[in-house]
Amino acid sequence: MGRLDDITLDELHELKEQTEEGKPRERVLAAIGRKQGAQLDTLAERHDVVEKTIRNWLDRFLFEPIEQAPYDAPRPGGPSKLESEERDQLFEQLQEPPTELGYDQQAWSPDLLLHHVKEEYDVEYSKAYTYTLLSEAGLSWRTARPRHHEADPEEEAEFKETVEKND
Numbered sequence: 001m002g003r004l005d006d007i008t009l010d011e012l013h014e015l016k017e018q019t020e021e022g023k024p025r026e027r028v029l030a031a032i033g034r035k036q037g038a039q040l041d042t043l044a045e046r047h048d049v050v051e052k053t054i055r056n057w058l059d060r061f062l063f064e065p066i067e068q069a070p071y072d073a074p075r076p077g078g079p080s081k082l083e084s085e086e087r088d089q090l091f092e093q094l095q096e097p098p099t100e101l102g103y104d105q106q107a108w109s110p111d112l113l114l115h116h117v118k119e120e121y122d123v124e125y126s127k128a129y130t131y132t133l134l135s136e137a138g139l140s141w142r143t144a145r146p147r148h149h150e151a152d153p154e155e156e157a158e159f160k161e162t163v164e165k166n167d
Contacts, residue, residue, distance in 0.1 A: 003058040007066060009035050015066060024070035027057040031069075034058060081123045090117065094137040108134065110141060 004012075012035060016028045026047055033043050034054075044051045060069040082090065098105045098112055105112055110130035117123050117133075125133070134141055147156075 003062040004031060004035050007031070007035070007061055011066060015070070019070050023072075027060065027070040030054055030057050031061055081125065082121060086121055090121070090133070091137040093120075094134070094139060108139065110134070
């Protein structure tokens with residue numbers, strides 16, 4: 001039980017009352033269970049995780065202050081390339097057809113979105129990120145089907161057999 005030697009059961013119960021629901025509370029409950037004598041395999045089964053996860057959770061109480069132990073470190077990610085107002089403006093523009101902004105296309109495509117963001121905001125994104133932007137704007141990207149969904153495969157086969165190809 002070496003990980004929790006310097007922490008009392010009362011401290012853990014007090015921490016549990018202050019801890020938000022979800023993973024942080026699970027970590028405190030696992031520590032309480034271990035402090036009460038539960039085995040790692042029992043805790044792993046109780047919390048529906050593997051024993052290594054329980055060990056990692058308990059290590060937090062050894063290496064971090066008790067108030068911080070249940071919580072993950074912040075993961076802010078990179079700064080946004082568009083300011084909040086610009087992002088809102090872009091999402092408003094995406095609600096209109098591209099023809100309203102002078103483009104020849106009827107619908108937004110990832111390539112057109114990349115071009116528009118570069119021209120309008122001088123920002124470059126990866127093509128993969130355009131799908132995220134479209135999704136955040138409440139849109140989705142659909143591609144043309146290689147064959148019509150109502151096409152009869154037998155009729156297609158018959159057509160291919162009767163059509164002569166030009167050389």
